Amino acid sequence: MNVAVVTPRYPPVSTGGGERSAKLLAENLAETERIDSVTVLAFDGDGTHETNGVLVDRQGTVSSTVTEWQNLRVWPILRSRLSEFDIVHSYNMELHPVVGAITNRQDIPSVATLNSYQFFPSSVSNTTPNPGERVYELVGHPTTGRVLRHYVKRIDVFVALSKAIQRIYEQNGFANCRFEHVPNMIDPTFDAPDSTSTHRGTYRLLYVGSLAENKGVSYLVRAVSQLPERYSLQIVGDGPKKLDLKELASELNVAGRIEFSGRIPYDRIDEVYANADAFVHPGIWPEPLNRTLLEAMQAGLPVVCTDIGGPPEVIPVSKQLCEPADSNSLAAAISRVSRTEIDLGRINREHINSNYNPGQIISRIVNVYELLMSERTPN
Numbered sequence: 340m341n342v343a344v345v346t347p348r349y350p351p352v353s354t355g356g357g358e359r360s361a362k363l364l365a366e367n368l369a370e371t372e373r374i375d376s377v378t379v380l381a382f383d384g385d386g387t388h389e390t391n392g393v394l395v396d397r398q399g400t401v402s403s404t405v406t407e408w409q410n411l412r413v414w415p416i417l418r419s420r421l422s423e424f425d426i427v428h429s430y431n432m433e434l435h436p437v438v439g440a441i442t443n444r445q446d447i448p449s450v451a452t453l454n455s456y457q458f459f460p461s462s463v464s465n466t467t468p469n470p471g472e473r474v475y476e477l478v479g480h481p482t483t484g485r486v487l488r489h490y491v492k493r494i495d496v497f498v499a500l501s502k503a504i505q506r507i508y509e510q511n512g513f514a515n516c517r518f519e520h521v522p523n524m525i526d527p528t529f530d531a532p533d534s535t536s537t538h539r540g541t542y543r544l545l546y547v548g549s550l551a552e553n554k555g556v557s558y559l560v561r562a563v564s565q566l567p568e569r570y571s572l573q574i575v576g577d578g579p580k581k582l583d584l585k586e587l588a589s590e591l592n593v594a595g596r597i598e599f600s601g602r603i604p605y606d607r608i609d610e611v612y613a614n615a616d617a618f619v620h621p622g623i624w625p626e627p628l629n630r631t632l633l634e635a636m637q638a639g640l641p642v643v644c645t646d647i648g649g650p651p652e653v654i655p656v657s658k659q660l661c662e663p664a665d666s667n668s669l670a671a672a673i674s675r676v677s678r679t680e681i682d683l684g685r686i687n688r689e690h691i692n693s694n695y696n697p698g699q700i701i702s703r704i705v706n707v708y709e710l711l712m713s714e715r716t717p718n
Contacts, residue, residue, distance in 0.1 A: 340708060341376045342368055343424040345417065347403055347433045349381035349395060355549070356630035357454055359605070360523050361430040364452075364704070366391045367524065367697040373705045380420060382413055382434075403433055406457070407483045410437040417441050426450065426708045429494070432457040436486075439493035448711035450704075451494040453504050454627050458488050463511055465624045466553045492516055496707055501649025504627040519707050522653070523628050524700035525691055530609045531638040542570050542677050545615035545640070547608070547631040550578030555621035555645065560584055561666035562621075562673060564591035570673065571596045572619075575603050575611055612638035617676055620644040623664045628653070636691040641683035643672045655690040656683055 346361045348354065361379075369377040369392035378394045382401040387394065401412045413434060418441050421427050429438040429451040435458075442449035460476045461468040468476060475484075496517045499505035505518050544563070548554055556574065563572050574584070574597065581599065588594040603611060612618070618635035625648035632650050635642055644650050645663035654660055658679065661672035676683060 340374055340425045340712065341423070342374055342378070342708070343421060343427045344368075344377065344379045344430055345421075345427060345434055345438050346379065346381055346430040347401070347409070348383040348431065349379050349397075352381070352383040357431045359526065360452075360454070360630065363524055363526055363697065364428070364430065364701075365393045367701045368704070369393050371701055371705060373709070378424070380417070382409075406433055406436075406487065407479075409433060410487070413437055414441070421445060421447055425712060428452070428704075428708075430454075435494060436488075436490040440490040442495075443490075443493035446715070448708070448715060449493075449495045450498060450707060450711070451491070451496075452498045452500065453508060454500050456504075456507065458484060458491060459507075459511055463507060464553075488512065495711055498704065498707065500628040501652050503625050503647075503649045503652065507625060519703070521700060521703045521707075522649075522695060523630060523633060524697045525633050525637050525695045527697055529634060529637055531612070531634075531688070540569055543614065543616045544570060544572045544673065545575070545611065545618050545635070546572065546621070547575040547611065547618075547634075548620075548629070550574070550576055550580045550584060552580055553622065553624040553626075554578075554580075555623040555664065556580065556584055557587055558623070558664060558666045558669055559619055559621040560587050560593065560597065561591065562670040563596060564593045565666060565670040566673060568596065570677075571598070573598045573600055573611070573615065575600045575608075577602050608634070609638070612640060615640060617641045617643060617673065619669070619673065620650055621663075621669055622647060622650065624648065626650060633691060633695060636687035639684040639688040641676045641679075642687060643669065643676055645669070653691070653695075655686055656681065659683060 344365045348358050350358050350362045365377050365379050368374050381397050384397040387396045398416050401409050403409050414437050421441050422445055427442050427447055427449045429435050432455050435451045456464040460480055498521050499518050500522050502520055588597045618640045620632050622645050628649040642659050644654050646660045647663040651660055662668035
C-alpha cells in the first residue's frame, strides 16, 4: 500500500504541533510492514529528499492567507500526482477541500485528520475572530466557504482527534459523514525526564503553548494570584496576548512569581518539563487535542486541565479537571493536585504510554486504510 500524506507544511517548516503530528504520522507509517511506501506532498518550499523512510516532496510555496486561493493553486499539482497512490491522507486542514475534490473524482480512497475548525465560523469553537476573520465570516463563509465545505465532505473517512471535535462537526453539517476517533500519538523520540524540581517550599507550575485568548492563560494568571506565594508559574510560548498577560500579572502583584520564557526550541523543551511540579492546561475553547498536554503527561507530571474539548478525554484521574474560564476552579484544582498523596505523575505517564503510543495509534490508522481499500476491491 502506497500512501500520500498531503500537508501545507512539514518539518522543519512548522507553525506548531500540527506539523510535528504530521511528521509522526508519516514516519511511523513508514515503519510498519503493512505500508509499502509513504510520500509527503508539502507546499512550503522546493526539493525532494528522503528522511526516516519518508520521501518528502515539496511542491513549491503556496500562501495560506486565502484558503480558497491556496486550494486553487495546488489543484493542478495534486490532480497529476494523487493517482500514483493507493491512499491519500490529508493533514492540517487547509488542503482538505482540494484533496476531497480530486480523490472523489479519481476514485482514490481518502482520509483526512480533523485537528481544527478551519471551515467553520468562530462561534462554533467559542473563539473571538480578529477583524479580518470577521469580514471573511460575513462574506466568505456563506459563499466560497460553502463550496470548500462541500468538497471537504467528499473525503471518505474523517479521523477525529477527539470525540469532542467529532460531535462539533456532526452538529455543523457533517452528520452523514464517516468518522473514526483516533487521537494523536506521543512522540517516541521525546526525552521524558524525571522531574528535577526539588520543591524547597515552592510549587512550580508550567504552561506551554500559544498566548492567545482562547488558551485561557489570563485565568491561570488570576489563579496564581489566589494561591499562596509558594506557587510560581513559568509561561513558555508567545502570542498576541503576551503584553496583556504581563500587565495583568503586574496589576495582581504576581509579576515576581510568573516567568515569561518566550518560545523554547523543541529539542530543549524536555528541560522545562523536568523543572516543573505540575502542568496546567487552562483552555477555554473546545480544542481538538493538545500536544503539550501529551508531552507533560509523558514527562510524568501531574496536570490540571479545564473540562472542555478534547484534552479532558486524555486525563485518567478526574481530580485533575476543573471548570473552564473560572480562575477560582482553576486555583482549587491546582491546590488539590499539589496536596494529593496519589502519584498523579506516574499514573499519567503510564496511561499515556499505554494508550497513545505510536504502535497502537498507527495500527488504528492503517485499519482505516485497509477498510477503505477492501471496499474498493471487487468481490
